[in-house]
Structure formats: structure tokens, C-alpha cells
Amino acid sequence: MSMRHSVAPDPGEASRAAFADDVAHALTQNPRQLPCRYLYDELGSLLFEAICRLPWYRVARTEQSLLHTHADAIFSRLQCVSTVVELGPGSGEKLMTLLAAGPDRDVTVHLVDVSPAALDGAANALAALPSLTVVAHEATYEAGLSAIARSHHATGQALVVFLGSNIGNFDPTGTDALLRSIHATLGRGGALLLGTDLVKPEAELLLAYDDPLGVTAAFNLNLLVRVNRELGGDFDVSQFAHRAVWNAPASRMEMHLVSRSRQRVRVRESRIDLTFDAGESIWTESSYKYRVGDLELMLGRTGFQVTGQWQEDGFALTLAEAG
Ligand code: AVJ
Numbered sequence: 001m002s003m004r005h006s007v008a009p010d011p012g013e014a015s016r017a018a019f020a021d022d023v024a025h026a027l028t029q030n031p032r033q034l035p036c037r038y039l040y041d042e043l044g045s046l047l048f049e050a051i052c053r054l055p056w057y058r059v060a061r062t063e064q065s066l067l068h069t070h071a072d073a074i075f076s077r078l079q080c081v082s083t084v085v086e087l088g089p090g091s092g093e094k095l096m097t098l099l100a101a102g103p104d105r106d107v108t109v110h111l112v113d114v115s116p117a118a119l120d121g122a123a124n125a126l127a128a129l130p131s132l133t134v135v136a137h138e139a140t141y142e143a144g145l146s147a148i149a150r151s152h153h154a155t156g157q158a159l160v161v162f163l164g165s166n167i168g169n170f171d172p173t174g175t176d177a178l179l180r181s182i183h184a185t186l187g188r189g190g191a192l193l194l195g196t197d198l199v200k201p202e203a204e205l206l207l208a209y210d211d212p213l214g215v216t217a218a219f220n221l222n223l224l225v226r227v228n229r230e231l232g233g234d235f236d237v238s239q240f241a242h243r244a245v246w247n248a249p250a251s252r253m254e255m256h257l258v259s260r261s262r263q264r265v266r267v268r269e270s271r272i273d274l275t276f277d278a279g280e281s282i283w284t285e286s287s288y289k290y291r292v293g294d295l296e297l298m299l300g301r302t303g304f305q306v307t308g309q310w311q312e313d314g315f316a317l318t319l320a321e322a323g
Pocket of ligand 1: 165169286
């Protein structure tokens with residue numbers, strides 16, 4: 001495997017400043033928020049890996065089993081693929097499983113993630129596979145996709161893989177916008193492999209996002225630890241509680257951090273000085289859950305045609321072609 005890193009001019013400083021601005025903006029919204037992409041610092045990425053091993057969070061395991069079982073069927077429809085783009089590769093395990101059944105030709109793999117920890121992990125995992133060129137993009141999905149669209153001269157077909165229900169972090173407007181930029185990057189004839197968690201009974205969802213071991217609580221609270229460390233914040237982490245709620249009308253799980261008392265919080269780099277009321281919360285993540293019919297509509301209106309779908313245990317893997 002050969003490996004290239006495409007990096008912004010001064011990634012450390014620039015991304016720190018963007019983080020500080022994003023935190024200032026999100027925490028002063030009504031309701032207060034923090035963007036979920038910042039959950040994945042090194043510890044956050046490890047905590048997410050731990051969540052994926054919990055009996056109550058089956059997304060990753062179910063998807064892994066679907067990929068393992070159907071990788072051959074998927075690639076039988078993708079004979080000419082020469083470029084694979086993965087949005088949010090995490091540990092790289094999903095793509096490994098898929099590419100183990102992959103085409104017998106040289107493939108360029110682009111990994112797009114805001115987390116350097118995730119990019120390193122994924123690139124290392126993929127190093128085990130021959131005839132791959134890996135390009136890592138430390139970027140948001142949108143920025144990564146347009147960089148790839150600009151640099152992409154390959155002759156074969158392109159495949160975007162967007163797994164683990166990562167799409168669930170986007171609200172409906174954001175989802176349509178993202179699917180349209182995926183379509184633009186792919187061009188006609190390109191393919192999208194999408195992994196989505198499906199609507200299931202509320203009790204199961206609550207256990208998946210508020211597990212009895214407290215790993216998800218730690219994952220959520222670590223966002224405050226990160227703000228303290230990287231931006232000079234003074235959050236008293238013990239004064240916030242993890243809360244997971246199922247928002248049925250919006251079809252999404254939400255994670256919040258609820259203030260246990262009236263308290264003041266300052267974040268130096270973000271230049272903010274806030275007062276939280278007891279019970280006031282910071283909304284840190286949405287995880288949308290889908291019905292199979294929603295997927296077809298969502299893909300249809302953004303220019304895709306579903307060509308294959310596999311389901312197991314409340315999870316769907318959908319293959320679609322850009323028309
Ligand atoms: C990685 C975004 C798909 O939303 O289910 C796990 C992250 N949050 N437990 C999800 C997560 C709480 C996960 N995604």
C-alpha cells in the first residue's frame with residue numbers, strides 16, 4: 001500500500017480556531033448545542049469503539065455481518081470500480097471487510113474524516129490489503145468530497161461508501177445537501193453504498209444511547225473534557241449529566257448534556273462566558289432513524305436509483321446508482 005496525506009497549510013492552528021468559533025456559535029444558540037463531529041478526539045474515538053462492542057449498540061456489528069455476507073453480491077454489480085471514497089471510516093474495519101471481496105484491480109481509496117485518530121487507524125488497517133493507494137483527507141465530508149471531485153481523473157467507476165449510519169447525524173436538509181454533493185462527486189454511473197439504522201422500539205433505542213455501563217455517557221461528557229483541554233474551558237464535568245431521548249416526530253435519537261445546577265462556564269479560546277440554569281441542556285448529537293420507504297424517497301429526490309438492499313436486525317445496507 002502506498003500512502004499520501006493531503007493536508008491543509010497549517011492544520012493544527014486552523015482547525016483549533018475553527019473549533020473555537022464553532023463552539024462559540026453553537027453554545028450561544030437556543031437551545032445550546034455542540035457539534036457532534038467534535039466527539040471524536042483520540043479518547044472519543046476509543047470510546048466510540050467501545051460503544052460498538054456493547055450488547056445494546058448493535059449498529060456496527062449488524063452492519064459488519066451484512067457486509068461480510070453480501071460483499072460479493074455488492075461487488076458483482078461494481079465490476080469497473082477504480083476509486084472508493086469512504087466518509088467517516090472510523091477504525092477502517094468496515095471498508096476492510098468490503099474490499100476483501102473487492103475488484104481484482106488497483107484501487108485508489110480516499111478516506112474523509114475530521115478525526116486524525118480515525119484516519120490513522122483506518123489507513124493502518126487498510127495497509128494489510130495489496131494494490132491499494134490510500135489518500136487521507138482530514139476534512140469535513142463536504143470539503144473532502146469537493147477536494148476529491150477536483151483531483152479525480154480516474155477512468156473507472158467511483159464508489160462512495162457511507163456506513164455505520166453516520167448519515168444519521170444530518171438533519172433532513174443537511175442529508176439532501178450531502179447526498180447531492182456525493183452525486184456531484186460521483187458523476188453519472190457512480191455508486192453509493194449507504195448504511196442506515198432503522199426505526200425500532202423506543203426501549204431498544206434508549207438502551208443503545210444510554211447504556212447501563214455508562215460508556216455512552218462517558219463518550220458524550222468527553223466533549224466537555226475536550227473543550228476544557230483544547231480551548232481553555234472550565235466546564236465542571238461532574239456538574240453535567242448525560243441524557244438520551246427518542247424524538248418520535250423527528251424520528252431521531254438525541255444526546256444532551258444537562259446542567260445539574262445553576263453554574264457559570266467560561267471558554268477562553270471561544271471568548272464566551274455563559275450561565276447555565278439547573279436543568280438547561282446542551283444538545284450534542286442527533287441520530288436519525290429511518291423507515292425503508294424514507295430511504296428510497298431520500299435517494300430518489302437527490303438523483304439516485306436503488307439497485308440493491310440488504311437488511312438484518314433493524315439495519316439496512318442500500319446500494320444506489322447515480323443517475
Ligand atoms: C457514529 C454517528 C453513527 O449516531 O449512532 C453512538 C454515534 N452516538 N452512540 C450514532 C453514537 C451515541 C453513532 N454514529
